Amino acid sequence: MRPLHKSVFLIFFLMSFSIFLVAQDLEEFDRKINQQSKNLEQVSREIDALQKRIQSASHRELTYSDELEYLDHQIGLTDRRITAMEQQLSLRREKVALLKKNKAQNEVLRDKLIDRYKKRVVRFYTTHTDDMISLIFTSDNMRQLFYRVKYFNAISKADKELYYEIIALIEQIEQETREIEAEEAEIQKTLASLRSEAASFREMKADRAQKLEKIKSDRKMLTQELEAKEASRMELQRIIASMRTQREDRLRELERQRRLRAATMSHREYPTFSSGKGNLPWPVQGTVIGRFGRQIHPVLKTETENNGIDIKAPEKTPVMAIQDGLVTTVTWLRGYGNTIIIMHGEDYYTVYSHVGGIRVSENEYVESGQVIAEVSDSGSLQGHMLHFEIWDSRQKLNPEEWLSRRN
Incomplete structure (x- = not known):
């Protein structure tokens, strides 16, 4: 193997190894993002179930304690959804950073390979006509250059291999760019949802604070809340006991x-x-x-x-x-x-x-x-x-x- 071929082989060996490691990292990010999506779906189902409970109870007059229960439950579910969104947002941002880093590394490799290719073309065609060289070096971009060289059918086997390797690398960079754009679009969607959820959360918290003050000053309502907590205490014991199954x-x-x-x-x-x-x-x-x-x-x-x-x-x-x-x-x-x-x-x-x-x-x-x-x-x-x-x-x-x- 000639030194040039060895150098190209080394570049692509390192590139392939880097791609393997990045693919593993991206797979882990996707797994975690998917898990957060499932968490969000679960919370959404719980919110829907709670809304149905509230609607079914709307035909009767709700006690102040009932109102506080529903509100507190809504706040708890909204808090969980906000946290899941924040975690998913963080994961997506880390994924974008990894994609951008990999893209930058691949762009460096692409430029090195293109530079090598240009030098080889120059050496190979210096003995050919000025018209051919003019066609090659007036190409608008690298793709056009490659196609013109191929058109003249004056390219060696090694040149062809290098050509296809560069094309593959360019396509990979283009794919990474599309992934980055898609992830950044998802980030913007998550951010918009987060802002909406956060505003709703603040309003519910303010409403809850007012209701709590009223309950604390009303012995009857305070008694109702303590009775409800006692029922929940028994429910918690039942949950733990059922785990034996x-x-x-x-x-x-x-x-x-x-x-x-x-x-x-x-x-x-x-x-x-x-x-x-x-x-x-x-x-x-x-x-x-x-x-x-x-x-x-x-x-x-x-x-x-x-x-x-x-x-x-x-x-x-x-x-x-x-x-x-x-x-x-x-x-x-x-x-x-x-x-x-x-x-x-x-x-x-x-x-x-x-x-x-x-x-x-x-x-x-x-x-x-x-x-x-x-x-x-x-x-x-x-x-x-x-x-x-x-x-x-x-x-x-x-x-x-x-x-x-x-x-």
Whole structure:
């Protein structure tokens, strides 16, 4: 192989390897974008179902508590949709950046190959007529040049191979350009939707704040809300108990995910949930304002049951998974708001309520310490806080006995 051929071979070997790596990255971006699209579809279905509930209830007079429930649920779903849109937007922007980077690299390769081709043509045709050289060098573009050379049928086999390689590279660049334009159009559509959702979200939040103030000053409505929360507390227990029907499948998936990550991290081991008792990390940095067990309501002076603890923290404070696990549930419950449930193996589950900015979806694997959401006032009568629970099968546990003593 002549030096020139070796050089061209090396260029295309590197180009092919680069294309392979970029294709893998693009495939991963498309997988994640597709997952976010599914999340958006799921939220849209939940919003449609809620609208049907509201319409079916419109024939009767709604209580103030009912109005607050529907509004709070709408806010929770809108928040989830906004977060999914933001994540999809970020993924699309990263994909565009990768496409542009690859396009720039390919344009450099194209220019190098074209320069080589020009030099070869010059060397080859210097012995031919001036008319032929004039036809070649008055070509309007590279495609025309190639076709004219081919027309004269005075091109060697090596030249033909190089010609087709350059044409293929040009077509690839054109395809990348079309992909970039398509992704940028999707970004603009997502941005427009986000602005509309954000405006609607702000209006609903303002409406909710007014309704909350009225409820806090009305003992009858406050009692209704607490009764609704008690019903949701029982529903949450039912949800966790029902998970036993899918326990084996989820345990297998959890172990599969752990093996995959252990293979990429040298000798990584995942401790059992029970072995971490007393040393598990806190899900959020804040102040405990509601403890586990029976509590006396500060306003109504009635006895209530708390299945977990309530941690006061500023809005948008990151909420983290306390151990790796599989997200089994992302839902909304009256009195609890947006709620995430994670299974950790050994029949242990953790519950994170009153959250916003949810960053995970059902059946997704999460690592210990991964941010899964943010503190919000979703479903809360006491402002921004995280309600946190730990369950062992069907038995609720005191989180403060499991978490490390320092928060």
